[in-house]
Amino acid sequence: MKRLVLRTGVRWKISIAIAAVGALIALTLSLVVHNAAQGALLDNARDVQLERVRTAERGFEGPKSKNQGFNVKVNDPDLPKELRRLMDEKRRGSYVETRDDEPPVIWAAVPRANGDVLSLHGDFPERSAVILRNLDRALIIGSVSVVAGGCALGVLIGGQLSRRLRKAAAAAANVAEGHTSGRVRDAIGGVVRDETDDLARAIDALTDALNARIEAERRVTADIAHELRTPVTGLLTAAELLPPGRPSELVRDRAQAMRTLVEDVLEVARLDSASERAELQEIALGEFVTRRIAALNPDVPVQVVHESWVNTDPRRLERILLNLLTNAAKYGKPPVEVTVEGRVVRIRDHGPGFPDALLREGPSRFRTGASDRAGTGHGLGLTIAAGQARVLGARLTFRNAAPKGVPASEATGGAIAVLWLPEHAPTAGGSFPLPPSSPASPARGRAKG
The missing domain is CATH 3.30.565.10 (Histidine kinase-like ATPase, C-terminal domain)
Incomplete structure (x- = not known):
């Protein structure tokens, strides 16, 4: 069963990585900022409501009870049970009641000495809601800008690295085809030094080592074949002087085979040296x-x-x-x-x-x-x-x-x-x-x- 292989360039891998990290950071920061701003605005709205109900409480403590225009209710049956629990404990408090697709409701309540509970509630202030929406819009725009900038930066950095790697691969392939004088480090160029230069230098060092070994082997082979040419030629000449017969034919045949082998080895050595040129x-x-x-x-x-x-x-x-x-x-x-x-x-x-x-x-x-x-x-x-x-x-x-x-x-x-x-x-x-x-x-x- 063949494995599925996905081929992608370094440029796009780096771009995707930077964009993904930028999106993760932007999302995290946006959530943190949004929650912090929302919490601050809600706390401020609760403090305002609590201050209003306390002001209304002072009005009820006079010789004539006054509502102070805050629409305070006494013993409101719709009071949330969380606030009602606080009232039973004789503690003042506030509460945020959330509703689906509607602004939250801010409650505040204080207990009175006679056992009554003063409370009021109101919607989340429109001004605060507008501030929160504007903040969310700014966070979205900023996050998109960060991701787009990260993609552009990834394409720029990845493109530069990809070009250097492609040049290195092309130079290495050129060396593999037999053009051993080429150098990968010279092919990639550039002013900035990075791991690509280390790879290029390693390939060049490997090429030099292989060239030296191949040249040494070629020289030894050529020298051996050249030294064998003279005695083999003499052996073939001497075999021609033998009297006719089957043994003489076998000697001449083997001597000729040895001479052919020596000539072939010399030819291979010349071809390996890459010095042969065609006469067209x-x-x-x-x-x-x-x-x-x-x-x-x-x-x-x-x-x-x-x-x-x-x-x-x-x-x-x-x-x-x-x-x-x-x-x-x-x-x-x-x-x-x-x-x-x-x-x-x-x-x-x-x-x-x-x-x-x-x-x-x-x-x-x-x-x-x-x-x-x-x-x-x-x-x-x-x-x-x-x-x-x-x-x-x-x-x-x-x-x-x-x-x-x-x-x-x-x-x-x-x-x-x-x-x-x-x-x-x-x-x-x-x-x-x-x-x-x-x-x-x-x-x-x-x-x-």
Whole structure:
């Protein structure tokens, strides 16, 4: 069961976080201020009512009882039970009676010595209600302003961080493609130093360490292969002087295989050094492939669907074709078919297909594949082909063909190698545009050599 993955940018995550915190703070402060203001206004209204009933009480204590114009009632039957309890205790007090969708009623009452209860009540003052409504309106406007400002600030801060991270990711991807001279720290730029710079410096340090290790391994490999070239050449020459016979043929065959291995290792070392440059020529791709395939293996048919002129290195292109044909003949089954369509060359066999591990991981040196495609090679053929394709600014992909009615994940209809030549020739720095991926490819990857 696939997990649902939501992809959002850092900019919006920061904006949402700041807006959420701002809204929470604004809501909390608004509630606190509203409740405090409402409580103060209600307390003031209760004090006013209580003062009025006390004034009325003094009027009732004279020789003639007077209401003082406050509409005081004696022993009001509607007196709230909370105030009635206070009156039983001979204590004066006030009470706020709330009503649905109506202003609250403010009650005040005092007990008299003869047992009567003087009380009065009135609605919450309109002026206080207006003040409270204006305060609520101001709090709402302020809260919305805080949230909007927080969103704008989050977009600004998150956008800056997101741009730096995107630049760092693009620079790291550029380094991963082989442009090891690039630096992530230089790509992100900026004056302010933050964790993004620490990440960039760590990536640059990792790149330098990996480059140093790869260069050391490449140099050791090249040195070993170079030192082996002379004795292997001498061994091959000496083998040619042996008398005819089966033992002599075996010695010559193994000596030639060793010489081929040494030359392949040297070629891989040169390709790893990224110092190889293509010697470009304008050629008709279909005609070129037809002639070269006829020379390499006349039994392989070539179908030119659409002719196209390309600017490429014929020698390196022929090397790629040779290695792909050799791989198909050695590990696949006939018929082997070659198709040229525009700038795309496809070579297909009808064998068991490429192993899954190689489709996932790509060509690996000295790995000749699974047991069902075992052979006598050294595992360098497709490694060299992929390296030569990079020099040409091309892309070499590998997949398995699916017979009719078989899912793409279980494709076993043969191995297909596809060479995508670029629309524009590679520059001196080795940069070039990549061709689009084939939408019809059921499974792409790379295979053994």
